[in-house]
Amino acid sequence: MGEWIVDFQGRNHSTAINLNFLWRQDNIFIMDNHRAALWCWMEFIQNAEKLNLFHVDRHFDALFSMQDYSHFPHETFTNFGINEYLQCGYDNDFFAVTPLFRWDNYLGLFIKMYGERIENWAFATHGKGTAPQSIPFAAYDPWEFPAALGDLKGSWIFNLDLDYFFGRMADGKMDRLFTDTYIEGWGCELRNALGNGVIKVLTISLSPECAAGWSGAEGALAALNRGLGLEFSLPE
Template sequence: MYIYQRSTPRINYDAYEEIFLWKDDNLPIYVMDNHRLALWCWEQEYAKGTYSKIRVIHIDRHWDGNACLNIPPNIKPVGNMSIDEYQDQQNSLGNFKLFLWDNYIDYFKQKHLNLEIKDFSSDNKSVRKWKTIIKYLDNLVVNPDEFLIINLDIDAFFTPNKNPLNKWLDKMSLVLWRVKKCLRQYQSKIVVTIAFSPTCCYGEKILNGLVREMKLIERDLDIDMNLWKCLAPFYK
């Protein structure tokens, strides 16, 4: 189901603008175009249980962090915000949105001191190889009092050419198969967030790659998003 779906075409490119947020009806899987919405999804699922530890597995083409936060005082907990409140929340200076694609993880870290992050972003060269990610997921053990977040950023705009995209999709499929296994095993204490970042995508080759990535995720996770129907009006 769509939690949020933009109703008007995008006029200008905005890295902090959303087109959609989708959630599976049966599984804790959220798919979005702007990764800044992931924090809201995490808090919705985290609030359903009581945990002493949170583990975030972050798989990305770059690290989504280290931006300025400027948190306003007495802010409502994200878990109590509607999606509209979250999207519109201003920073303490009142001159920009608070939750951005490059600070949502930092905000989560500040609010949850019982947090462990396993960073598999390409910026982290020590763990960037696919075999390291796959080995980690294969050996993953989640404790009974632990909440698991698997955070994937597809970043289609990084793979505009055919051959790199094919290689990327092949490796991502291996990861998604393991994510599906985690969903089956830890369904009551896991959330999976996936971002495509299509607002950064321009050109026919990149958009074709975006469609292929959507189909890959639908196939490997056994979900039916029908996202291209939602996104097509924004790329005419």
């Protein structure tokens, strides 16, 4: 059975700093905003000598600034609960408190803090946002999936944003680029990799603003969950 780590707050605006829910079942975490992903990985980082990381997302999420890094709670971070993590921030000239962990920088901070623990990096993106500058990584294209997931070896953190399955159409609206069958195939391969211990932790984000709204993101999640064999949906 799964548990709500952050209770569902409703289908509200998500964007860079709001987290409307965080749900967990075993080593699978589902959230609306990937800013919590770094927190979800810490248990597994601390309990493993070496890991690999696969990031699948429309965006790289690897923005890095020394201002953010200078406020990283180095000595106490490994003991943070989810509320402490989400509330972590600092004052600046524009906001009373700037959240430290945001949807565009959590991976950049992770690379700086824990990059030496990662042997191999893999990215599948639409080329949006800031790419990591300090690490070599393998790049994947959509037609390599879901078969490529079955080729993974070793121990992996797998970070999936459902906005990867969406794109901006000619009329400017976001719409699904891939069929239910394709996304369900991802779920099947991820389920196999979880079952054989290749994927140690799976973090999934809906990112509704980048995935045709809540209805679009939840539709993609339903297809993924059929493949995963996971019984999860948001309350009405």
